[in-house]
Amino acid sequence: MNGTQEELTGASRFRPGWLLLPASVWWMVFFVMPLGILAAISFLRPGSPVEWSLTAGNYGRLLDPLLLKVFLRSLVMAAAATAVCLAIGYPMAYFMARQPPRLQKLLYFLTLIPLWANSLALTYAWMVLLRSDGVLERGLRWAGAIGPADDLRLLYTPASVVLGLVYWYLPFMVYPLYASLEKFDWRLLDAAMDLGATRWTALHRVMLPLTMPGIIGGCLLVFIPALGNFVVPQLMGGAKQALIGNVIQERFLSQPQDWPLGSALAMTMMVLVTAAVWAYFRYAREEHALG
Amino acid sequence: MRNLWAFLILAAAVALFAAALVFVPRSSSRATLRIFIWEEYIDPEVLALFEKEFAVAVTEDNYGSNEDLRAKLQAGASGYDLVVPSEYMVTLLARDGLLVELDLSRIPNLRNISARFRDPSYDPGHRHSVPYLWGVSGIGYNRQRVQPPPSSWGDLFEPERLTPYAGRVSLLNDMREVIGAALIHLGHSPNTVDPLELEEAKNLLLKQKAFVAKYDSEGFEDSLVSGETVMAHGWSGEVATARTQNSELEFAIPKEGTLMFVDSWAIPRGGPNRDLALEFINFTLRPEVSARIVNFVNYASANEEARTLVDPAVLTGPAYFLPEGVKFWWVEDLGDANKLYEQVWTELKGR
CATH class of the missing domain: 3.40.190.10 (Periplasmic binding protein-like II)
Structure with a gap:
């Protein structure tokens, strides 16, 4: 049999590009086309649902100070949720990675469990816990920590929205962190300390930089979907403080409908996020090349 | 060998895709009435009664807002036979040509509708809608x-x-x-x-x-x-x-x-079973059927003749309370x- 070497190196003459056909069709139909439709609608005039005449005005309408305020609030909320996820997720992943392999598998498995349950149902569960006269308040009252007439008002606040977002996306922070920490060579910490580093210095000068890809990956996986989430602010925020996802949803599904504005908002969000990610990777590559 | 496998898999995928396109929309030989309605807004027993009497199948899908309904109909080819928009949405959908004009001769039970809901300003002459619950x-x-x-x-x-x-x-x-x-x-x-x-x-x-x-x-x-x-x-x-x-x-x-508010039956353009839809509207306007719906949903019916058949607890409760x-x-x-x-x-x- 000849050509073994070629097969081993993957440089085979056998290159069935048409095998990509199903994937390409899938990608075209379910990704490129909807995106194209969204992009097209963002350049039409609002009607019922759209008027077939071109305009760039929808993007101009995004400069409404109220929308900018909502956008800013969404950024702050998503950033807060990401920071909390990182603060919880990093020690968690660190702890997991330091266990014996069998226990690691079990712990990893346990972190998967919340993903099996419907996140909407879990959000309702949080509401039952946090609401006035809910499980938490009754428990505290029973324990005597609060008076019978005290009303903590935990739910329907910005903090409860951040909590909800953290709960939804925490697993997506833990997996990439765990993946980085699991590959981390713990002997490097000993080496650093042998060379005179304190434990803290070793952690943040050696472990932190080497697990940076996991940190960035986790932050992106949390921040991006949290930015567009519209269910948590509606349910756990009592629909009192709109985030950008709520505005997009309302322009599509509420009176008065304005698909072009909703599309322009969605497109802008996507471009901004893509640009930020791209800029980061570019920066990271240069950093890597130099360092 | 690998070539063959790849070809088979590809062929299977294409065949499956084609099959899905061709067969899914008409899987049943029995006529199926497809209703698009608010959540918990009709008694499933009533659907079962209609299925039995007319030897058809009835399916129900739900929406959460009038605009949700409107967006689906605007997107085209919903395949639904009946929808239940609120008054202002009847006007909007009719204006956009998304509703069929009703042949009222097919709905003799329309006479059961209470005077308050007859010939409403949002749809003069019931051209596109028949009041259901309010x-x-x-x-x-x-x-x-x-x-x-x-x-x-x-x-x-x-x-x-x-x-x-x-x-x-x-x-x-x-x-x-x-x-x-x-x-x-x-x-x-x-x-x-x-x-x-x-x-x-x-x-x-x-x-x-x-x-x-x-x-x-x-x-x-x-x-x-x-x-x-x-x-x-x-x-x-x-x-x-x-x-x-x-x-x-x-x-x-x-x-x-x-x-x-009053939510009304309407027939969206493109619904495949128009006659059956009219039959269904007429069916729900039978006093005993209307009363059964009210007892299940807890909303008041536009059907005046149903009043005496409604559970007294519902009749004296908030649903029918109009000072x-x-x-x-x-x-x-x-x-x-x-x-x-x-x-x-x-x-x-x-x-």
């Missing part, structure tokens, strides 16, 4: 916790009256209902297009917001039942249902008047003036 918005409250009982919109909007219930009050998460209630409280029409009146309503709502736990249209009745809220801006039928779970709950219709001398408005579509409402709403939520 309700009003008002104030649901816990009579043990709210004293004196609310009787006016002021009880829901004036800060001094709200103070004891701060953080225990919910409002509907519905632009026209919430702004409409504020407008009625201020003595204006809930369909006003006067920017100054809307500005006034906005200021009132922003002041009220500090006392509001949440804006919620889907779960406000559960919060009343659990005691999480003690007072809620809400719809009669939902409060009626909540009362069956917590007997301390009552429903008040503010003396200044309120918004009323004399109170003014009722429909939500009207305001065209370009919708923008004014949207600005108030976005500002209320954006702050």
Whole structure:
């Protein structure tokens, strides 16, 4: 049999590009086309649902100070949720990675469990816990920590929205962190300390930089979907403080409908996020090349 | 060999795709009536009765808002035979040519409709719609916790009256209902297009917001039942249902008047079973069928003849409660003036 070497190196003459056909069709139909439709609608005039005449005005309408305020609030909320996820997720992943392999598998498995349950149902569960006269308040009252007439008002606040977002996306922070920490060579910490580093210095000068890809990956996986989430602010925020996802949803599904504005908002969000990610990777590559 | 496998897999995928396109839409030999309706808005028993009597299948899908329904119909080829839009949405859908004109000779039971809902302003002559269930918005409250009982919109909007219930009050998460209630409280029409009146309503709502736990249209009745809220801006039928779970709950219709809605059967363009749909509308207008629906859904029927057959507990409860001398408005579509409402709403939520 000849050509073994070629097969081993993957440089085979056998290159069935048409095998990509199903994937390409899938990608075209379910990704490129909807995106194209969204992009097209963002350049039409609002009607019922759209008027077939071109305009760039929808993007101009995004400069409404109220929308900018909502956008800013969404950024702050998503950033807060990401920071909390990182603060919880990093020690968690660190702890997991330091266990014996069998226990690691079990712990990893346990972190998967919340993903099996419907996140909407879990959000309702949080509401039952946090609401006035809910499980938490009754428990505290029973324990005597609060008076019978005290009303903590935990739910329907910005903090409860951040909590909800953290709960939804925490697993997506833990997996990439765990993946980085699991590959981390713990002997490097000993080496650093042998060379005179304190434990803290070793952690943040050696472990932190080497697990940076996991940190960035986790932050992106949390921040991006949290930015567009519209269910948590509606349910756990009592629909009192709109985030950008709520505005997009309302322009599509509420009176008065304005698909072009909703599309322009969605497109802008996507471009901004893509640009930020791209800029980061570019920066990271240069950093890597130099360092 | 690998070539062959790859080819087989590809062929299978293509075949599957083609099969899905060709066969799925018409899998059943029996005619299937497809209804697109609000959640828990018809008794499944009634669907079963219709299936049996007419030897057909009936399927039900749900939507959460009129605009949700509208978006689906606008996207085209929904495949639904029947939809249940509210009054202003009937006007909008008909204007956009998304509804079929009804052959009223096929709906003789239309004569059972009560005078209040006959020949309505939103659809003169029932050209596109037949009234189904109706309700009003008002104030649901816990009579043990709210004293004196609310009787006016002021009880829901004036800060001094709200103070004891701060953080225990919910409002509907519905632009026209919430702004409409504020407008009625201020003595204006809930369909006003006067920017100054809307500005006034906005200021009132922003002041009220500090006392509001949440804006919620889907779960406000559960919060009343659990005691999480003690007072809620809400719809009669939902409060009626909540009362069956917590007997301390009552429903008040503010003396200044309120918004009323009526949801109507309509046939979307492109629905495959038009005759069957007409048959179904006529079927639901039989007094005993209407009464059965009311007893299940807890909303009042537009069918006057059903009244005597409705469970007395439902008939004397919030669903059918319409005090004399109170003014009722429909939500009207305001065209370009919708923008004014949207600005108030976005500002209320954006702050």
